Amino acid sequence: MTRHERRDLRNGLLFASPYIAGFLLFTLYPVVASLYYSFCQYNVVRPPAWIGWENYYALFFDDPQFWKSLYNTLYFTAFSVPLGLVFSIGLAMLLNQKVRGMSVYRTVFFLPTIVPIVASSVLWLWVLNPESGLINGMLRQIGIEGPGWIASEHWSKPSLILMSLWGVGGAMVIFLAGLAEVPQTLYEAADIDGASRWMKFRHVTVPMLTPTILFNLVMGLINSLQYFTQVYVMTGGKGTPVDSTMFYPLYLYRNSFYYLRMGYASAMAWLLFLVILAATLALLVSSKRWVHYHGE
Amino acid sequence: MANKRTRAYSRAKWLPHVFLVIASLLFAAPFLWMLSTSFKPESRIFPQPGKPPQWLPTTEKTDESGRRMITCQDQPGVELRVEENGMHVLLVGGKELRVWPEDFDIQQQFGLHWQNYADAFLRMNFLLNLRNTLFICVSCALGCIASSSLVAYSFARIPWRGRNAMFVLVLATMMLPYQVTLIPMFAVFSKLGWVGTFKPLILPAFFGVPFYIFLLRQFFMGIPQDLSAAARIDGCSEFGIFWRIILPLSKPALATTGLFVFLFEWGDFLNPLVYLQDDRQYTLAVALQQFQSAHESLWGPLMAMSTVITLPILILFFLTQKTFIQGITLTGLKG
Numbered sequence: 001m002t003r004h005e006r007r008d009l010r011n012g013l014l015f016a017s018p019y020i021a022g023f024l025l026f027t028l029y030p031v032v033a034s035l036y037y038s039f040c041q042y043n044v045v046r047p048p049a050w051i052g053w054e055n056y057y058a059l060f061f062d063d064p065q066f067w068k069s070l071y072n073t074l075y076f077t078a079f080s081v082p083l084g085l086v087f088s089i090g091l092a093m094l095l096n097q098k099v100r101g102m103s104v105y106r107t108v109f110f111l112p113t114i115v116p117i118v119a120s121s122v123l124w125l126w127v128l129n130p131e132s133g134l135i136n137g138m139l140r141q142i143g144i145e146g147p148g149w150i151a152s153e154h155w156s157k158p159s160l161i162l163m164s165l166w167g168v169g170g171a172m173v174i175f176l177a178g179l180a181e182v183p184q185t186l187y188e189a190a191d192i193d194g195a196s197r198w199m200k201f202r203h204v205t206v207p208m209l210t211p212t213i214l215f216n217l218v219m220g221l222i223n224s225l226q227y228f229t230q231v232y233v234m235t236g237g238k239g240t241p242v243d244s245t246m247f248y249p250l251y252l253y254r255n256s257f258y259y260l261r262m263g264y265a266s267a268m269a270w271l272l273f274l275v276i277l278a279a280t281l282a283l284l285v286s287s288k289r290w291v292h293y294h295g296e
Numbered sequence: 297m298a299n300k301r302t303r304a305y306s307r308a309k310w311l312p313h314v315f316l317v318i319a320s321l322l323f324a325a326p327f328l329w330m331l332s333t334s335f336k337p338e339s340r341i342f343p344q345p346g347k348p349p350q351w352l353p354t355t356e357k358t359d360e361s362g363r364r365m366i367t368c369q370d371q372p373g374v375e376l377r378v379e380e381n382g383m384h385v386l387l388v389g390g391k392e393l394r395v396w397p398e399d400f401d402i403q404q405q406f407g408l409h410w411q412n413y414a415d416a417f418l419r420m421n422f423l424l425n426l427r428n429t430l431f432i433c434v435s436c437a438l439g440c441i442a443s444s445s446l447v448a449y450s451f452a453r454i455p456w457r458g459r460n461a462m463f464v465l466v467l468a469t470m471m472l473p474y475q476v477t478l479i480p481m482f483a484v485f486s487k488l489g490w491v492g493t494f495k496p497l498i499l500p501a502f503f504g505v506p507f508y509i510f511l512l513r514q515f516f517m518g519i520p521q522d523l524s525a526a527a528r529i530d531g532c533s534e535f536g537i538f539w540r541i542i543l544p545l546s547k548p549a550l551a552t553t554g555l556f557v558f559l560f561e562w563g564d565f566l567n568p569l570v571y572l573q574d575d576r577q578y579t580l581a582v583a584l585q586q587f588q589s590a591h592e593s594l595w596g597p598l599m600a601m602s603t604v605i606t607l608p609i610l611i612l613f614f615l616t617q618k619t620f621i622q623g624i625t626l627t628g629l630k631g
Binding site for chain 1: 476480
């Protein structure tokens with residue numbers, strides 16, 4: 001190592017030292033501790049007691065609520081992520097047409113994403129109110145008696161999916177930037193070949209957007225598997241009615257801070273981590289087949 | 297033929313507008329409904345049977361002597377008094393009528409019912425909650441800018457062995473769900489006796505936050521290397537380059553970081569919920585949730601409080617719109 005390289009190494013580590021310390025204190029230690037707790041009976045007050053695989057065994061074979069909460073979260077993810085992608089691409093395509101007032105529309109679509117989640121959840125609780133809410137009030141005007149939305153066992157998850165679509169503005173802004181990067185020459189070439197609008201969308205726009213789609217897909221997946229605050233606020237932390245909104249992170253939170261089963265909750269956290277890791281890796285591996293990078 | 301083409305062309309022009317107008321109305325409706333509800337008196341918040349949802353907030357119309365103006369069987373009049381059995385005595389067309397409340401309407405005029413805001417302020421420790429929130433937001437923003445810019449500088453501008461591996465680590469930790477670290481951190485902070493203080497909420501921001509390290513690194517990499525090289529020849533230390541050259545050139549990125557952290561902490565719910573213990577410590581977000589769970593159907597004050605929490609964010613957004621959108625694009629695209 002030359003003197004130069006040594007100096008760079010020393011400076012590099014020095015500048016990175018806040019993160020290195022933070023990583024050890026706030027990431028590495030808790031990750032290892034949480035793995036250890038997941039094999040323990042632990043309630044914070046008394047020291048953890050090793051019980052082997054019992055937490056995992058109980059989760060898999062003895063706890064229907066665990067499966068219910070996993071099902072609820074996967075159900076929500078399976079609908080909200082793809083629908084969110086379709087809507088955000090659709091809005092971005094509409095806004096990309098150089099229409100007048102574009103920045104006003106963009107602002108309107110984007111605003112819901114910066115509203116504090118507690119405020120938007122309280123607001124949607126009111127909008128979705130079965131008797132006096134805005135949506136059922138409007139439906140009643142055209143002679144339809146709307147469902148109980150968030151108060152109904154069957155409509156509560158679709159309500160939350162609907163609410164999540166109100167927040168597609170963030171992904172839309174990223175897609176807009178992606179669209180701006182598509183070289184115009186590709187469209188001109190497609191015009192010369194006599195391509196229709198649909199063919200241009202399908203064979204130029206979509207392939208060029210695939211890196212952005214991958215990014216939004218991964219972020220959407222990670223976020224929706226951790227979807228918590230909305231259900232906590234809208235059901236007072238209960239996951240009602242009849243556990244239909246008992247989402248995985250909410251059940252984990254209840255195990256930690258209501259029942260003080262921290263070991264059990266740690267096991268749940270690790271399973272969630274593995275699910276997120278597997279899903280992200282699967283997407284990244286599959287992306288080699290469907291994501292096109294510029295200049296390849 | 298030409299005619300047909302122009303018609304197709306103009307349809308292509310206005311069709312997106314139609315979609316956009318409908319979509320924006322759908323997106324804006326919940327906001328407008330929040331605002332409208334926050335200004336309505338209790339009697340107008342719940343829809344009148346058979347009437348459409350009322351968008352404009354109204355208040356009751358009164359005559360010069362303060363009597364409520366009413367409509368009974370399509371005739372205008374005033375309300376004189378309410379009798380003990382619940383019947384209302386009305387003066388309609390010079391005659392006194394005794395009717396039940398559902399048999400007449402109180403005349404309405406456009407007006408703002410500010411009482412909801414007063415109620416919300418009084419029922420919450422509003423100023424205290426605001427002060428707590430601001431304290432946490434500003435501390436985290438400053439801590440995050442200071443620490444993340446140092447770390448980002450290391451990854452962007454110093455070619456040290458192992459930095460790529462460590463940068464991959466930074467990106468990988470963004471995938472780690474907060475649930476994994478929450479419980480051990482809670483155990484540590486409760487051992488230290490810090491549960492019920494702001495320390496667990498603020499301290500981690502001073503150790504570099506992966507998302508902002510990434511954002512700032514993207515920005516720093518775009519600054520020409522020649523500037524650093526020239527400064528090095530002039531005998532400037534590494535920290536001097538960082539402090540005197542890179543930071544002054546990165547003001548927009550630093551501002552974006554501060555803004556994002558501020559917004560995130562303003563709306564954060566889980567961490568304050570876990571670590572703050574009594575209502576004198578609550579942030580606005582937690583205070584609103586507690587208020588909501590205690591008074592589920594006080595929609596007027598609830599919407600007033602939601603408006604108050606949202607408004608500063610909206611104002612901040614409008615003031616910094618350009619920085620904002622650029623910041624999002626920077627993190628989303630250049631990965």
